[in-house]
Each structure stands twice: as C-alpha cells, then as structure tokens.
Amino acid sequence: MKIYFKQKKALFIFVSLLIIVNSLFSTLAGLASANALSEIAKKNGHQFFIWIGVMAGSYVLYAVFRYLITIFKTKLKQEIDRLIRKNISHRMEKTDYEGFHEQKVATYTSWMTNDINTINNYGVDDFMMIIQQVSEIVFGAITLAYFQISLVFTVAILTVIMTIVPNLFSKWLSNRSLELTHANERLVNKINDILEGFNVLFLGNALRLITKKIDQASLDVQDHTVDYAKAAGLTQAVTNGIAFLSQVIILAQTGFLILHNLTPVGTVSGAQYFAGTIFAELSGISFNWQEFKTVKPILNKFNKIKVQSNNEPAKNLSNCQNNLKATDLSFEYPGSNKKILQNLNINFEAGKKYIIVGDSAAGKTTLFNLLSALLRKYQGKISLEDIDYKSLSDKQIHEKIGYVQQIPYIFDASLRWNLTLGENYSDEKLSQVIKQAGLDSLIKDLSNGLDEKLDVNKLSGGQKQRISFARELLRDRPIYLLDEFTSSLDKKSSVELEKVMMNKQNTTSIMITHHLHDDIANLADEIVHI
Ligand SMILES: Nc1ncnc2c1ncn2[C@@H]1O[C@H](COP(=O)(O)OP(=O)(O)OP(=O)(O)O)[C@@H](O)[C@H]1O
Numbered sequence: 264m265k266i267y268f269k270q271k272k273a274l275f276i277f278v279s280l281l282i283i284v285n286s287l288f289s290t291l292a293g294l295a296s297a298n299a300l301s302e303i304a305k306k307n308g309h310q311f312f313i314w315i316g317v318m319a320g321s322y323v324l325y326a327v328f329r330y331l332i333t334i335f336k337t338k339l340k341q342e343i344d345r346l347i348r349k350n351i352s353h354r355m356e357k358t359d360y361e362g363f364h365e366q367k368v369a370t371y372t373s374w375m376t377n378d379i380n381t382i383n384n385y386g387v388d389d390f391m392m393i394i395q396q397v398s399e400i401v402f403g404a405i406t407l408a409y410f411q412i413s414l415v416f417t418v419a420i421l422t423v424i425m426t427i428v429p430n431l432f433s434k435w436l437s438n439r440s441l442e443l444t445h446a447n448e449r450l451v452n453k454i455n456d457i458l459e460g461f462n463v464l465f466l467g468n469a470l471r472l473i474t475k476k477i478d479q480a481s482l483d484v485q486d487h488t489v490d491y492a493k494a495a496g497l498t499q500a501v502t503n504g505i506a507f508l509s510q511v512i513i514l515a516q517t518g519f520l521i522l523h524n525l526t527p528v529g530t531v532s533g534a535q536y537f538a539g540t541i542f543a544e545l546s547g548i549s550f551n552w553q554e555f556k557t558v559k560p561i562l563n564k565f566n567k568i569k570v571q572s573n574n575e576p577a578k579n580l581s582n583c584q585n586n587l588k589a590t591d592l593s594f595e596y597p598g599s600n601k602k603i604l605q606n607l608n609i610n611f612e613a614g615k616k617y618i619i620v621g622d623s624a625a626g627k628t629t630l631f632n633l634l635s636a637l638l639r640k641y642q643g644k645i646s647l648e649d650i651d652y653k654s655l656s657d658k659q660i661h662e663k664i665g666y667v668q669q670i671p672y673i674f675d676a677s678l679r680w681n682l683t684l685g686e687n688y689s690d691e692k693l694s695q696v697i698k699q700a701g702l703d704s705l706i707k708d709l710s711n712g713l714d715e716k717l718d719v720n721k722l723s724g725g726q727k728q729r730i731s732f733a734r735e736l737l738r739d740r741p742i743y744l745l746d747e748f749t750s751s752l753d754k755k756s757s758v759e760l761e762k763v764m765m766n767k768q769n770t771t772s773i774m775i776t777h778h779l780h781d782d783i784a785n786l787a788d789e790i791v792h793i
Pocket residue numbers: 596599603621622623624625626627628629630
C-alpha cells in the first residue's frame with residue numbers, strides 16, 4: 264500500500280491531518296467532561312459550565328471534521344482504486360499473448376472489482392482507522408498523565424501485551440483473506456461462464472443450471488467468508504477481552520489513587536473515559552493491523568501478469584522483403600506432449616496468394632498463431648526475410664502481419680471505433696475499406712452511420728466477420744493471415760471478400776478455408792495441405 268499512499272501523498276497527508284485533529288477534539292471533549300465532574304464535585308458552578316461549553320464546542324467541531332473526513336477519505340480511496348486499476352492495466356499492456364491468457368478474463372474482472380473493494384476496506388479504511396486510533400491513544404495517554412503519571416505506566420505495560428498477542432493470528436488471517444479472494448475469482452468466472460452459455464442452456468431446456476451453478480459457486484464464497492470471519496472473530500475476541508480486562512485494571516488503580524488522595528475525584532470519569540478509549544483503540548489497532556497486512560498478498564497477486572522487458576528489438580525490419588518462412592517448426596501446447604506441428608517447413612513468398620486446407624484440428628489456426636507471434640515458445644525457426652522472429656518484437660511483427668481471426672470480436676462501441684481502434688485514418692481510406700468489406704448496407708441501417716454505437720447482440724455472424732475483416736484491411740499490412748474469415752457468409756459474399764484478398768496488389772495473402780471455391784482456387788499461387 265505504501266507506494267499507492269506515496270503516489271497520492273498530498274491527499275493522504277491531508278486526510279491523516281483531518282483525522283488527527285478530529286481525535287484531538289474527541290480527547291478535548293473527554294477531558295472537559297472529567298474536569299466538569301471534578302468542578303461540580305467542588306460545587307464550582309462557573310468552572311463547571313465553562314468545561315461544559317468546551318465539551319459542546321469540541322463535539323460540534325468533531326462532527327464537522329467527521330464530515331470532511333468522509334468526503335476526502337472517499338476521494339483518496341477512489342484515487343487509489345484508479346491507481347491500482349492503472350497498474351494492472353499497465354501490466355497487461357506490457358505482457359504478451361501467453362502472459363495475458365495465463366488468467367481468465369473473469370479473474371481480471373474479479374481483481375479490478377472484488378479485490379479492489381477488499382483493498383479499500385482493509386488497505387485504506389483500516390489504515391485510516393489506525394491513524395485515528397494511534398492519535399486517540401497518544402492524546403489519551405497524555406491526558407491520563409495529566410491526571411496521574413502512574414496510570415500511564417500501567418497503560419504502557421498493557422499496551423505491549425495487547426500488541427503481541429494478536430500477532431499470533433496474523434498468518435492465519437492473511438491466508439484466509441487470500442483464499443477468500445480466490446473464491447471470489449472462482450465465483451466471477453463461474454457466473455461469466457454460465458451466463459455466456461445462456462443460449463445453449465435455453466435451447467437445451469437446462470436453464471435451471473444457472474441457479475444450480477451460481478449457487479454452488481456462492482456456497483464456495485460463503486464457506487470462505489465464514490472461514491475468514493472465524494479467524495477475524497477470534498482475533499477480535501481475544502484483543503477485545505484483553506482490552507476490557509485492561510480497563511478494569513486501570514479503574515482499580517484509579518480507585519486506589521483516589522482512596523489515598525493522590526488524585527481528584529474527576530479522575531474516575533477521566534480514567535474510565537481514556538482507559539476505555541485507549542484500550543478500545545488498542546484492540547482496534549491490533550485487529551486493523553492484522554487486516555491491513557492481508558492486503559499485501561492480494562496486491563502481490565496482480566504481479567502474476569508477466570511483464571516483458573522493454574529491450575529494443577535486435578533487428579530493424581524497415582527494408583525487409585516480407586518473405587515469411589517456417590523452418591523445422593514444431594510445436595506442442597504447454598502441459599501437453601502432443602505435437603501439433605512437427606518439423607514443418609514452409610515458405611510464403613512476398614506478394615503471393617496461398618490457400619491452406621486440412622482436416623479439422625490439424626493445427627492450421629495454431630500455425631497462424633505462431634506466424635502472428637501470439638505463440639512464442641516453439642522449436643525451429645520462423646523468420647521474415649531471414650530475420651528470426653526471436654530478434655523481433657511483437658509490435659514489429661504485427662506491423663507486418665494482419666491477422667483476421669476465426670472468431671471475430673466486436674467492441675461495444677461505434678463502427679468507426681471498431682475499425683480504427685482509436686487511430687486516425689482518412690475518410691477516403693475508411694470508405695474504400697468499407698466498400699471492400701461489403702459494409703455499406705450495414706451503415707445505411709445505422710442512423711448515425713459510422714459513429715452509431717453498435718448493438719453487438721444484433722449483428723449477424725457475417726456482419727461481425729465483415730467488420731473484423733475491414734479492421735485489418737484498414738491497416739494495410741504486407742502479409743495477411745485469414746482464418747476462415749468468411750465462414751458465416753453466403754457463397755457469393757464469401758467469394759467477393761476472398762477475391763479482395765486474392766487480388767490485392769503487393770500483399771501476401773494466406774487463407775485457411777474449409778470451403779474452397781473454384782473461383783478462389785484459380786487465383787491462388789499455391790494450395791498448402793496441413
Ligand atoms: N490453447 C490450447 N491449449 C491446448 N491445446 C490446444 C489449444 N488450442 C488448440 N489446441 C489443440 O490443438 C489442436 C489443433 O488446433 P487448431 O485450432 O490449430 O486446429 P485447426 O486445424 O485450426 O482446426 P479447425 O479447422 O477445426 O479450426 C487441436 O487438437 C486443439 O485441441
């Protein structure tokens with residue numbers, strides 16, 4: 264948490280100061296109450312009402328500061344939330360395909376929602392509570408010293424006991440908290456998975472599985488929440504028990520001092536109030552500190568996203584001829600010993616057109632994932648004009664290779680954004696690509712044309728494929744990998760789109776298809792069987 268507090272230093276210090284001043288007012292109110300009692304015992308009405316006035320004033324200011332604390336603490340929490348989400352997103356920006364896919368998307372969602380909530384509660388709220396508790400303890404101890412110095416010694420001894428005991432529960436509490444965050448991840452994953460499959464369940468008359476599966480996952484979270492509550496409850500009970508016993512000890516000591524005329528009667532009220540405050544806050548601190556420590560493993564979890572080093576790529580690609588070559592290429596997925604590709608040698612010459620055919624599950628998409636540098640751990644060599652992929656960055660390769668994937672993804676945004684991804688392209692270029700991808704009729708149906716937000720659920724499979732194709736075409740890459748990119752279109756439309764790529768000048772087109780039409784086969788330089 265330290266780095267986040269540091270990054271929001273000014274706001275953090277401001278909130279801390281508000282809290283400290285606020286504790287000062289609450290201490291002043293307690294002191295005024297004890298003094299008022301002493302004055303009334305002496306039948307000194309004038310002084311009594313002065314202290315009552317001080318007490319009332321302190322409480323009013325206390326209320327005003329509480330209000331300010333609520334506002335600025337919320338602001339601090341939101342700023343820290345943003346920082347944590349930014350930190351996670353930056354790590355995602357710097358990871359690679361395999362690094363990103365080590366976690367499920369729902370896990371990332373859980374990190375950025377559930378876990379941030381936990382960090383808010385245990386990281387920020389608990390820490391601010393600790394500041395309040397420490398200042399109330401310090402002010403309380405000073406006031407006790409003002410009544411009778413010997414009380415402070417007793418408080419000091421009891422404080423040591425109270426700080427040592429709860430540490431015994433620390434590790435247990437941290438583990439329970441981490442397990443709970445994992446259960447939350449599982450819940451989000453399960454909810455996502457089952458709801459994404461709504462159509463399948465609906466058609467299969469199996470909608471009851473929604474309740475069943477979500478309830479099972481809820482039960483998992485419930486069990487872990489109860490486990491956490493057991494650990495937290497025991498920690499709290501032990502610290503509270505010690506705190507109450509300590510108050511009794513202080514009260515007994517005060518009674519002894521009054522009986523021996525070593526302190527005025529008002530000390531009873533003061534000692535009771537401040538001993539109560541000190542030990543309640545001490546037990547609060549011990550518990551909040553244990554909870555605060557549980558945040559570290561949660562924050563560490565986010566470092567699981569592997570960040571790639573920012574090394575400059577070893578080679579420059581600017582004058583490269585764009586011949587794409589795989590030499591002795593073998594690949595198996597991690598954790599599986601089944602070779603998907605074995606000693607594959609293939610050469611895609613710049614500007615030529617290739618069709619790739621092969622049985623289902625033969626490894627065609629896997630080959631494309633290797634050629635597009637999504638998968639980086641393989642045996643053999645992939646090269647662009649003899650420059651090994653290993654000396655090229657992902658970015659360099661993606662500038663050369665456009666990849667229209669088998670399953671198109673459409674963002675919940677306008678058609679323009681879905682095509683440009685926020686980059687600048689001329690209207691002329693956009694119109695050209697829209698025409699080539701056959702998107703004109705879709706645009707006619709959109710009242711705001713290109714800038715209308717798309718309703719992704721209402722797009723047909725073919726429309727999605729056209730958008731995904733246009734997005735890549737816009738980027739004008741010298742090499743295109745096209746993975747069954749027209750599979751949802753009718754024959755006439757498929758041939759039209761495929762012809763765009765087969766006739767594209769100065770472009771290498773490599774197309775996987777299960778439905779090879781004669782018109783297209785005739786335009787290909789080579790048909791490759793995988
Ligand atoms: N992420 C993965 N982890 C493990 N195995 C995978 C993964 N992706 C694919 N496979 C396996 O690799 C093999 C080849 O899959 P791939 O998608 O490359 O085949 P394909 O030729 O493109 O098939 P299709 O024509 O049906 O699309 C399959 O047996 C598949 O189960």
